[in-house]
Amino acid sequence: MSERNVPRPHAGPAVLHAAGAPRSARAQWWCRSVLVVAIALYGVLAQAQGDAAQRTAAIASANALATQAGFEVLAKGGNAVDASIAVAAALSVVQPEASGMGGGFLALVHDAATGKDTFIDSREMAPQAVREADYLKADGTPNRDTSLNGPLAAGIPGFPAGVAYMSARYGKVPLSVSLQPAIRLAEQGFHPSGSLVRSIAHKAEVLRRYPASSGKFMPGGKAPQEADLFRDPDQARTLRALAEKGADGFYKGTVAKELVRAVKAAGGTWTLADLAAYRTKERAPITLDYAGYRVVTAPPPSSGGVAIAEMLNILAPIDLKRMDEAHRIHYLVEAMRRAFRDHNEYLGDPDFVKMPLDMLLSPYYADGLRQSILPEQATKSAWLPSVHAKQPGMHTTHYSIIDGDGNMVSMTATVNTTLGSGFVAGKTGILLNNEMDDFALVSGQPNAFGLIGGSANAPVGGKRMLSSMSPSFVIGKDRLAVIGSPGGSTIITQVFEAILAFVDGKSAGQITAQKRIHHQFMPDRIDIEKGSDIPADVLAKLKAMGYEINDSETWGNMNVVVWDRKADVKTAASDPRNPNGLGKVEAIH
Incomplete structure (x- = not known):
């Protein structure tokens, strides 16, 4: 041809x-x-x-x-x-x-x-x-x-x-x-x-x-x-x-x-x-089990995999499906807050920095972080070491x-x-x-x-700078997904939320299209995409818990492939937020 x-x-x-x-x-x-x-x-x-x-x-x-x-x-x-x-x-x-x-x-x-x-x-x-x-x-x-x-x-x-x-x-x-x-x-x-x-x-x-x-x-x-x-x-x-x-x-x-x-x-x-x-350099990926799936994700110098693993470990014993939407968002945000706090504190190029990865990736460490989450109240980031941050790119x-x-x-x-x-x-x-x-x-x-x-x-000659990039696999008995996205610091929470959606049984198209939330420790607020379908009463409950809600422009450009191995069907989906005009297309053969 x-x-x-x-x-x-x-x-x-x-x-x-x-x-x-x-x-x-x-x-x-x-x-x-x-x-x-x-x-x-x-x-x-x-x-x-x-x-x-x-x-x-x-x-x-x-x-x-x-x-x-x-x-x-x-x-x-x-x-x-x-x-x-x-x-x-x-x-x-x-x-x-x-x-x-x-x-x-x-x-x-x-x-x-x-x-x-x-x-x-x-x-x-x-x-x-x-x-x-x-x-x-x-x-x-x-x-x-x-x-x-x-x-x-x-x-x-x-x-x-x-x-x-x-x-x-x-x-x-x-x-x-x-x-x-x-x-x-x-x-x-x-x-x-x-x-x-x-x-x-x-x-x-x-x-x-x-x-x-x-x-x-x-x-x-x-x-x-x-x-x-x-x-x-x-x-x-x-x-x-x-x-x-x-x-x-x-x-x-x-x-x-x-x-x-x-x-x-x-x-x-x-x-x-x-x-x-x-x-x-070839490195060993981070792997963990969550809800019957094996998650394979990025190690340092990516900060994303460590943060995603920490968030999933925090949520592992929690039945998110039985929660009302406000409390589900509450626990997701509190997991994000704690993971980003550790991101800022510990992570760097593994060839230059000794990081406590065994601690950060341990389910026992996650147990302690989970216990610090108040069921009905937002944790204030000011209670932890505080920093100043800008809008993510x-x-x-x-x-x-x-x-x-x-x-x-x-x-x-x-x-x-x-x-x-x-x-x-x-x-x-x-x-x-x-x-x-x-x-x-x-x-x-x-x-x-x-x-x-x-x-x-800190910068040193020959050192690699920390990254939020979080390419990931999620592998189950009958289904698997290949997931990732751009979006600066929001990459981490996008991939985290995509993993949860895939585990919940959503398709590639549903995963890329779902509305997103983001919290990165500082600023101490929940970013929610404009036009989100989160009901007003849910937002009111979150505000009553002590959260600041920020209506943000849409973010990310996620690309996902899902393979249903039982049916031997592969589905590829792109983000409908794509600014180039076509948005999401899903093709199944």
Whole structure:
């Protein structure tokens, strides 16, 4: 099938697909009304599988072109890992506001043949020359500009090393095959999504500071519109170097020299040694049992898995289904409050910080925390060590994949805030992250997502900053789910609530669509999405318990795949909050 025979889709809509089985009436309707390209790819997959057409695959991502890239690589013989690389690289091109080669990711991988679950840590790390003074104003207060904008805001990227590592260790096809769809998109161009167009407008002032940034995102001095064809030839060349030489194509040689030259010319501190020293790390995931399900989630440097495990352990003996809605929210919030308090106090890079994980993950520790919850009254965070926090942000991206053999990938990738640092590193075409802000650059002061850290998350050369990214699996006897979301500090509570919903029997579509609540210790309030269907009398009960209720804009962009193994049906669903226009689509084959 040549590309010219397939209508090129708009990059914007969130797209979810399950592919491989014969078309049902529902599938035919969905095909007509959503995305012709997915159907063409579906046909290729079915033809390639022949008699094995019942061996389905499912991908949920935030962008149509990225999902298409994943299925293209599956059709070429790749597995879930290869598909995840294709999705990740395509998103680097079409959704740079949320993730990309200049950032990092955390991923859970399940190998169906061995039953092994492993965690891939490709989080960014601090350059050796990091100094607190670079992130302070003359009066000693935090300098939000240097921590969020420009090269000083950027950690050494982990994304290129991570995809090369995953391909070599767990993939079935060469890295060059997995990266080809992204290279094609960058070279031939695509129509930018509304989200990308808005992000460029939002970040225009910063982008104009740097010639390579304005050249990439505002060619000819003009920001692109959704009808324009957007090309990224510089990133295409860097992707080709990665495809041909693996990690060395990025961290050594011509690309590395240009990265360092551009960063130093703009006032940054990267060195060739910083790049050459970067390594992807494989770690043991956190596992626990909850309500008859096995939860597999992210260990540090993610803070999310520890917090999710702590919250689930607190709630484990409580029959939430028998509670009225107000008391159910009460116990969820109190579990969130305690987990975020410990998040702020203890967690950091496990290669630099000794953390009391045995204590934090212990059911006995959770027993003590549960006993401190008053049944009819909100605990005030002021009764615990207090901090100040801002409204959480909503950037990053997540994708969930199950292939026809049952291999699974849950991957969350980021450049931190929208369009990261806004700094494109010279001729590489690589937009750098602003993950240095995820360190506790100034002890006791909040980062862009309102999270506080102490010495455990202080910046040190070679250290990885703490993350909220929480890719997770939930595995039961007959059903399993691959779950994750962007959303800054709300990632943790989103995934926590999604796990509870899945355990309660909800479908992938119901999980992504459900209204969300959030509490992160400080500010001491419950954030509830505007338009929530929580009844007024429930809100009144919560206020009577002593809670402050904040009507918040919607948050997150969750992508979930559910596999009903008993019926052998895979369901992929994307968040209806997706700002790109399509919202949730659920495809079952």
